[in-house]
Amino acid sequence: MATGAVPASFPGLKSKEPGLGFAKRMDFVRLCDLKRPKSGKTMIFVIRNQNPSQDTAQLQPASEGSPLLVPRQKYCESIYKTVRRKTRTVMVGNIALGSQHPIRIQTMTTTDTKDVAGTVEEVSISPFCVSFFFSITVQGKKGFEIKNSLVQKNYNIPLVADIHFAPSVALRVAECFDKIRVNPGNFADRRAQFEQLEYTDEDYQKELEHIEEVFTPLVEKCKKYGRAMRIGTNHGNLSDRIMSYYGDSPRGMVESAFEFARICRKLDYHNFVFSMKASNPVVMVQAYRLLVAEMYVHGWDYPLHLGVTEAGEGEDGRIKSAIGIGTLLQDGLGDTIRVSLTEPPEEEIDPCRRLVNLGMKAAELQQGVAPFEEKHRHYFDFQRRSGQLPTQKEGEEVDYRGVLHRDGSVLMSVSLDLLKAPELLYKSLAAKLVVGMPFKDLATVDSIILRELPPVDDSDARLALKWLVDISMGVITPLSEQLTKPLPNAIAMLNLKELSTGVYKLLPEGTRLAVSVRGDEPYEELETLKDIEATMLLHNVPYDEDKIGRVHAARRLFEYLSENSLDFPVIHHIQFPNGIHSDDLVINAGTNAGALLVDGLGDGILLEAPDQDFDFLINISFNLLQGCRMRNTKTEYVSCPSCGRTLFDLQEIIAKYEKRRHTYLVFRLQLWVASSMVQEKWLMQISDTSVVLLEKLTSM
Secondary structure (H helix, E strand, O other): OEEEEEOOOOOOOOOOOOOOOOOOOOOOOOOOOOOOOOOOOOOOEEEEEOOOOOOOEEEEEOOOOOOOEEEOOOOOOOOOEOOOOOOOOEEEOOEEEOOOOOOEEEEEOOOOOOOHHHHHHHHHHOOOOOOEEEEEEOOOOHHHHHHHHHHHOOOOOOEEEEEOOOHHHHHHHOOOOOEEEEOOOOOOOOOOOOOOOOOOHHHHHHHHHHHHHHHHHHHHHHHHHOOEEEEEEEHHHOOHHHHHHHOOOHHHHHHHHHHHHHHHHHOOOOOEEEEEEOOOHHHHHHHHHHHHHHHHHHOOOOOEEEOOOOOOOHHHHHHHHHHHHHHHHHOOOOOEEOOOOOOOOHHHHHHHHHHHHHHHHHHHHOOEOOOOOOOOOOOOOOOOEOOOOOOOOOOOOOOOOOOOOOOOEEEEEEOHHHHHOHHHHHHHOOOEEEOOEEEOOOOOOOEEEEOOOOOOOOHHHHHHHHHHHHOOOEEEEEHHHHHHOOOOOOEEEEEHHHHHHOHHHHOOOOOOEEEEEOOOOOHHHHHHHHHOOOOEEEEOOOOOOOOEOHHHHHHHHHHHHHHOOOOOOEEEEEEOOOOOOHHHHHHHHHHHOHHHHOOOEOOEEEEEOOOOOHHHHHHHHHHHHHHOOOOOOOOEEEEOOOOOOOOOOHHHHHHHHHHHOOOOOOOOOEEEEOOOOOOHHHHHHHHHHHHHHHHHHHOO
16 A cells, blocks of 8 residues: 555546556656556555545556556445435526436537527427527627527527637627536647647646636636536547547546636636546446546536437437446436437437436436445446356257357347248348358347247247257247257256256256346345356346346346356346337437446347337347447447538438448448538548448458
């Protein structure tokens, strides 16, 4: 254990020493005598604040061997139930946001804000409510005209001025807009050139003084007029200075925002919120957690605006937003949200409301499980807990190694009716067909669940299943079915109670098992897992459980497995009821499964919804894995919502590009559309080149 003193501001710690992570800053006591953490051991660094009235900050490596030091203090109120983090009230116009108020919704105009009439009309026709904010990209004096026109139409909806690269514009519109969003990466710093810069302590301090000089007038004006502010860091907009010190990382995102927050606090201005947006939900979640952990260390209580930036459109945009925003809402974090879609602003409102409903319900009921200690989950960096994939055993007739996929598995529930048309079934599972025989492809379902086996004398249906087993696709069926009308080489599914009775021992020796587990069972029941070899565990909490938190139950299960060195693969199994709206399914799956996958907890997904389209469920499953940065199976569009800075109709261009891309992609093309930096002709050249290249590759 090592000890050192730091000032009351307590910024992050970092250095060039690869084993630690301490900041090289003038206002730090030198801690050069600390030793590097040894492999297999967790060293705790206690940083005692010079102000004895404030808490001591304890830091530890984010994970074994990680150079990132993170606060050991909590990042949320509770890890075993949803408890909303207490935050101060911030007034945005006549609307209050904070933990004492409902989670607020925000969207953004897509019109060119130089077109005052068009922007006013877009705001006027959008369905909004009392918990609603509208963000507008303000580029000049037109902001006054927009605000005045709306006031004349009796629209008193709070307006947020989204400012980039324009401190002078921010100063002007602070007189009329209710909230000013500033991006720490480009408000005072020059546009990033992605250069690695070397700073002396004196040089670094001078840059901080420059930021204070540029930012102070805006803070003072916001105080004068009672305006709110959002200090909104974007992962893609960090300055060269921050990236040179902290890397393109969540740590850098937090420090970038804290530089501005310290100025606000120095000037006794507290009517502000934070945001830590990224197009990658994993990075976004890590950044918010790190931000809140440091706020706990400081005793700060500023609210959070949540969002996954540049999420895209359609199901992709919604699932990525649900992963990022839903994960944090389950931890009780977030006071206002925005789902950033490449769609008209009114389309963003519905998924926002669904996320808010899910988050507010979890907090009101304090959904969770009984208290437990958590030692193994990585809060601040992605380290996947990979379950032991099936291996081939001597004497087995079929190859079970393809039952699960190393990058994340997709399982699907199949009915007996689908077996009546085998070729259609194989196609629906995204298998390739060669003379009627199925073969696995890039995005083929890995295993299926068949809740009812065909009769023993139904040779056609059983042959169709045999062909799936032969290509190493798992066929999972309930224990009762496998006992009464056994299917050779099928995997028997049972629960813990069936496991404790030992009835599974009636199965032929060597039968593979899949065990369904809730995660909130008494530990005595979980003990039975120690006595078996399971091909996989299916984590499943009934959908209608109001008190039990699916996310918290799974965390408890993973903690138990880690404590007992049980390396079973775990599949997140969610059974949706009849009649569920497809958007609710997307939001729920993204929240409840995504919140675990972004922590590296889980090896796949199984979504069941009897009245939902089969292809829809498969697409959502693969989108979920890709959104959690596990298994990439298609082109991913990282595209801004069309805002006032966009030089062309982004929605139309993305649609054109999507039509022109090849159906089967042999590599992942990630397209970042920077609204003020990419012109239509460039994008279409990218499109033409990509399609030609893909066609050549796929013809080889």
